[in-house]
Amino acid sequence: MVNMVIEVFSGLGMFLFGMFYMEIALKELAGIRFKQWIKNSTSSRAKSLLTGTLATAVLQSSSVVTLMTLSFVSTSLVSLESAIGIIFGSNLGTTVTAWIVATLGFKVKIELFALPMIGLGGFMLILNSSHKRLEAVAKILIGFGLLFFGLEIMKNSIETLGQNFDLAAYTHYPIIVFVGLGFIITALIQSSSATTAIILSALYAGILSFEQSAAMVIGANVGTTVTALLGAIGGIPDKKRVALAHVLFNFITGFFAFLLLPFLSTFLMKLFPTDKTTALALFHTIFNLFGIIILIYFIPLMTKYLQLMFKTTEKMPTKYIHLADPKFTDTALVALRNEINHLFLKTLKFALLIAHIRPDDVINGKYDAKNTVLNNQKFIDFDYKKVYENIKDIEIRAVEFANVLNQQNLTPLQSQNIDILLTSTREIGYAAKTLKDVKNNIDDLFDNDNIPLHNMYNEVRTNLAYVILLFVNYMNEKWTMEKSLAKFTTADEESHQITKKTTQLVSKDNVNEKYMLALLNVNRNINISMKSLLEASKAVNLQFEIEKENSSIEQ
Numbered sequence: 230m231v232n233m234v235i236e237v238f239s240g241l242g243m244f245l246f247g248m249f250y251m252e253i254a255l256k257e258l259a260g261i262r263f264k265q266w267i268k269n270s271t272s273s274r275a276k277s278l279l280t281g282t283l284a285t286a287v288l289q290s291s292s293v294v295t296l297m298t299l300s301f302v303s304t305s306l307v308s309l310e311s312a313i314g315i316i317f318g319s320n321l322g323t324t325v326t327a328w329i330v331a332t333l334g335f336k337v338k339i340e341l342f343a344l345p346m347i348g349l350g351g352f353m354l355i356l357n358s359s360h361k362r363l364e365a366v367a368k369i370l371i372g373f374g375l376l377f378f379g380l381e382i383m384k385n386s387i388e389t390l391g392q393n394f395d396l397a398a399y400t401h402y403p404i405i406v407f408v409g410l411g412f413i414i415t416a417l418i419q420s421s422s423a424t425t426a427i428i429l430s431a432l433y434a435g436i437l438s439f440e441q442s443a444a445m446v447i448g449a450n451v452g453t454t455v456t457a458l459l460g461a462i463g464g465i466p467d468k469k470r471v472a473l474a475h476v477l478f479n480f481i482t483g484f485f486a487f488l489l490l491p492f493l494s495t496f497l498m499k500l501f502p503t504d505k506t507t508a509l510a511l512f513h514t515i516f517n518l519f520g521i522i523i524l525i526y527f528i529p530l531m532t533k534y535l536q537l538m539f540k541t542t543e544k545m546p547t548k549y550i551h552l553a554d555p556k557f558t559d560t561a562l563v564a565l566r567n568e569i570n571h572l573f574l575k576t577l578k579f580a581l582l583i584a585h586i587r588p589d590d591v592i593n594g595k596y597d598a599k600n601t602v603l604n605n606q607k608f609i610d611f612d613y614k615k616v617y618e619n620i621k622d623i624e625i626r627a628v629e630f631a632n633v634l635n636q637q638n639l640t641p642l643q644s645q646n647i648d649i650l651l652t653s654t655r656e657i658g659y660a661a662k663t664l665k666d667v668k669n670n671i672d673d674l675f676d677n678d679n680i681p682l683h684n685m686y687n688e689v690r691t692n693l694a695y696v697i698l699l700f701v702n703y704m705n706e707k708w709t710m711e712k713s714l715a716k717f718t719t720a721d722e723e724s725h726q727i728t729k730k731t732t733q734l735v736s737k738d739n740v741n742e743k744y745m746l747a748l749l750n751v752n753r754n755i756n757i758s759m760k761s762l763l764e765a766s767k768a769v770n771l772q773f774e775i776e777k778e779n780s781s782i783e784q
Contacts, residue, residue: 236382243379245423247372254368271311274528278521281318291323291421295457295475309467310532313474316457317521317528320450320478324514326422327446330429331510333377343381346374361678407441408487411448416455424449425513429506439505440494443512444487450517451483466539473538474531482520489516546622547571555633562646565630569653569768570704572623576661577697579616580758583664584690585609585675591697598695602687608675617665624658646771653768660761667754670747682740682748688727689752696720696759704769717763724756 270280285294298315350370357363415424432442457472501508545551548571553564578588586605674686699716702708731748734740
């Protein structure tokens with residue numbers, strides 16, 4: 230008995246690992262283009278539903294699609310209404326897993342294809358480890374093979390375990406208990422597909438009746454909402470609204486499926502009297518499709534009411550100037566200078582994020598430029614539009630504040646300082662826009678598996694990190710402006726060298742001209758933005774009379 234339980238859990242672990250490994254590989258293979266397809270295929274309710282269904286069917290995980298959709302909403306890439314459509318579609322797409330398991334897992338000898346897939350994937354992984362796409366395909370084969378091999382272990386163990394179970398002993402339990410059991414298992418293991426595989430195995434072994442199995446599938450379907458709720462914690466209001474829409478859909482669908490359970494059980498048992506696993510897969514599809522048919526027309530209404538929820542008070546984007554009174558010119562100038570320093574630092578971080586570099590690695594001086602890039606080889610997904618809009622908002626407010634200051638009774642030196650601060654503000658805004666404009670080019674280059682091109686792309690990133698380290702040292706008063714200018718000249722020369730080497734990639738390394746132009750564009754825009762920030766840095770350590778007076782008093 231104990232051995233059988235251990236085997237069941239071992240099989241489940243292998244099933245989950247296979248699914249996890251396959252999900253990682255599919256995401257690697259799909260890359261940024263798959264995300265762009267999801268983002269661009271949501272212009273109508275029907276397209277959103279279809280996108281959610283297909284994406285989940287491909288990735289074999291409604292949880293991954295749900296979390297991906299939440300990230301799109303949080304970055305304003307997808308509207309709330311479209312996101313709800315994707316979530317509805319993902320519930321239908323996840324039933325594909327049940328069909329695969331019910332058909333291949335219980336009707337075909339698993340060892341005929343599972344072990345060869347693992348073996349072939351293993352050979353491909355070892356022999357083609359340098360080729361990203363083939364490596365991803367190999368991982369998919371291994372993951373798929375392990376998934377079914379784990380299912381086979383579970384199926385055989387549960388079948389043996391079932392010989393010691395008397396089904397009659399459980400018939401007195403209310404059917405709602407099995408709904409709760411399906412919910413709890415899914416909430417714990419964070420995978421409705423794995424729960425469905427367990428239920429199908431128990432049904433196949435005769436441990437559960439069809440009605441009990443169907444009730445557990447309803448619970449598993451509702452249990453997937455836990456993933457969405459966890460993913461929405463600490464998110465923006467729209468992210469929380471999408472998670473709530475997911476909860477509403479699954480609970481409403483589950484409620485109607487539970488009401489119709491006796492009727493559907495009778496109907497499906499007549500349709501498939503000897504094939505209960507297929508009948509259960511069909512039940513899973515029917516009630517999710519039924520839910521979509523009922524609720525698709527209510528998506529606009531649901532969107533409207535969800536937008537009334539999770540209201541938040543707007544935070545001030547500025548850090549200093551909204552607390553200062555322009556009538557007190559001396560302190561107002563200090564506040565404006567501090568605000569521009571805050572904006573300058575925010576733009577430096579924005580530049581690093583655009584280049585997929587963790588800001589703290591550079592700002593805190595964790596590594597030098599080269600090691601920073603070596604330690605930042607993962608894609609950083611962030612709401613760059615929102616960050617840019619925040620920078621623009623601060624820029625506008627800073628200019629407005631400076632214009633109010635200009636209307637005060639100023640000394641010639643104060644007027645000169647305001648001009649310096651205004652110039653710095655405009656240069657920072659221009660640098661941010663220049664960086665934003667090449668975000669798509671940078672993302673395309675990140676996904677490219679051409680080694681010479683990728684190396685050149687990393688040289689651009691290294692040069693960027695070098696310049697930002699230069700600014701950080703100047704801000705922290707470790708370097709003088711003269712030393713910083715000398716260092717910047719080196720970076721500027723390096724940028725020109727990168728341009729020369731990039732133009733040779735087409736003839737030397739057969740690099741696609743489109744990607745060569747993208748790299749040239751990125752290098753040029755980064756260089757331009759860094760020159761703008763160099764000009765803006767003149768305001769960084771600007772000192773005012775009031776500060777000099779305070780320092781003399783302290784002495």
